[in-house]
Amino acid sequence: MNRTWQFTALSAALLLLAGCGQANPAPASVPAESAGQAADSTTAAPAAHWSYDQEHGPAHWAELETGFSACRTGQEQSPIDIEHARLVPSPTVHPVDIHYSTTPVTVINNGHTIQVNVQNKDNYIMIEGRKYTLAQFHFHHPSEHQIDGKNAEMELHLVHKSADGQSAVLGILIHPGSDNHAFDQLWSHLPDHESEQEVPLADPIQLSKLLPADRHAVHYTGSLTTPPCTEHVSWTVLEQPIELSAEQIQRFATIFPDNHRPVQSVGSRELYTEQ
Ligand SMILES: [Zn+2]
Numbered sequence: 409m410n411r412t413w414q415f416t417a418l419s420a421a422l423l424l425l426a427g428c429g430q431a432n433p434a435p436a437s438v439p440a441e442s443a444g445q446a447a448d449s450t451t452a453a454p455a456a457h458w459s460y461d462q463e464h465g466p467a468h469w470a471e472l473e474t475g476f477s478a479c480r481t482g483q484e485q486s487p488i489d490i491e492h493a494r495l496v497p498s499p500t501v502h503p504v505d506i507h508y509s510t511t512p513v514t515v516i517n518n519g520h521t522i523q524v525n526v527q528n529k530d531n532y533i534m535i536e537g538r539k540y541t542l543a544q545f546h547f548h549h550p551s552e553h554q555i556d557g558k559n560a561e562m563e564l565h566l567v568h569k570s571a572d573g574q575s576a577v578l579g580i581l582i583h584p585g586s587d588n589h590a591f592d593q594l595w596s597h598l599p600d601h602e603s604e605q606e607v608p609l610a611d612p613i614q615l616s617k618l619l620p621a622d623r624h625a626v627h628y629t630g631s632l633t634t635p636p637c638t639e640h641v642s643w644t645v646l647e648q649p650i651e652l653s654a655e656q657i658q659r660f661a662t663i664f665p666d667n668h669r670p671v672q673s674v675g676s677r678e679l680y681t682e683q
Contacts, residue, residue: 458635459520466669469635479637485672486630486643487552487579490679495626497683503623504578504644505534508542508615514606517599520634521546521667522660524594524613525606531615533568533578535627535642540568540576542615548668549661551581552633553645559668560649561657564618565633575632576642580620585651590617595656600663620648627680633669647681 458464458472470480479485512527523546531542544567551563562582569575593609624647631639 460667460669469637472635476635476637478631478639479635482631482637482639482672483675484629484631484639484677485637486577486633486641487554487669487671488628488630488674488677488679489554489557489671490626490645491556491674494674494679495681496678498680499683500536501627501680501682503682504625504646506578506616506619506623507532507534508619510612510614512608512612513594514608515594515597515599516604516606517602517663519602521548521664522598526615527608533576533644535576535644538570538574538576540570540574540642542566542568545618547582547660547664548633549657549664549666550668552668552671553579553581554671555581562652562660563668564650574640574642575638576644579643579645580618581645581649582652582657583649584654584657587653588651588656590614591652591656595659598659598663618650620646620650622646622648624648624682628677630677631672 458469458476460466464472466479469476470478508531511531514525514527516523516525523544525544526542529541532539533542534540546565546567548563548565549561551560552565553560553563560581561584564580564582566578566580567575568577593611594613597607597609599607625644626647628643628645629639630641630643631637632641
């Protein structure tokens with residue numbers, strides 16, 4: 409095994425563990441092109457290393473790998489600025505139907521975020537009659553979505569997949585406020601350093617306690633906010649934020665000072681709310 413192959417394989421593994429991009433990656437989901445690069449280390453470039461810094465940051469993602477081209481050419485990218493003046497009340501939109509339970513989880517610092525992988529398939533949301541099962545959730549600092557031009561301190565993304573492979577992400581903005589004890593166990597086990605090792609938490613997490621009480625939301629069609637920026641993602645951003653204390657936010661910010669993608673053009677997309 410030479411160093412190029414090692415780098416390629418490691419990068420492929422990291423990509424699979426990335427932020428919004430993946431729902432509980434399994435070896436079988438390795439993209440064909442990544443497998444091809446790993447097998448042919450003499451001619452293929454190493455799999456792209458993307459980040460949030462200048463050189464490999466959001467403005468350059470599309471240049472890093474051909475598979476990332478949607479990050480530049482996509483017409484329905486995320487995140488976006490949610491302008492209230494643009495919201496379209498729709499009779500077919502209802503408050504999001506969330507079915508979360510108490511679930512064992514593992515935690516990993518994948519170099520892009522802290523990701524929490526749920527260990528059963530008991531948690532799901534219903535959107536327009538389609539069932540999406542929760543695979544993982546993770547955090548961004550500062551927030552990725554803006555509300556009327558302003559970022560929040562942080563954002564929680566809960567990533568779901570339907571049986572036919574469609575993605576739906578539930579986004580929840582995080583504001584500074586009271587200590588949020590629902591996050592205590594997780595926050596006391598935030599891994600400071602990137603690792604391929606998932607760490608199981610001792611106690612299951614009551615997922616519903618992570619959410620705000622109000623389920624009114626803005627719905628739009630967007631993308632993964634991390635490479636490869638794949639589109640056709642159903643986005644639901646809850647109107648009501650949750651709170652973490654300034655100390656809790658600082659704890660995450662120490663590990664990830666900035667892991668957000670800037671807002672993308674809304675274009676001709678409609679942002680729907682309930683009537
Ligand atoms: Zn995300």
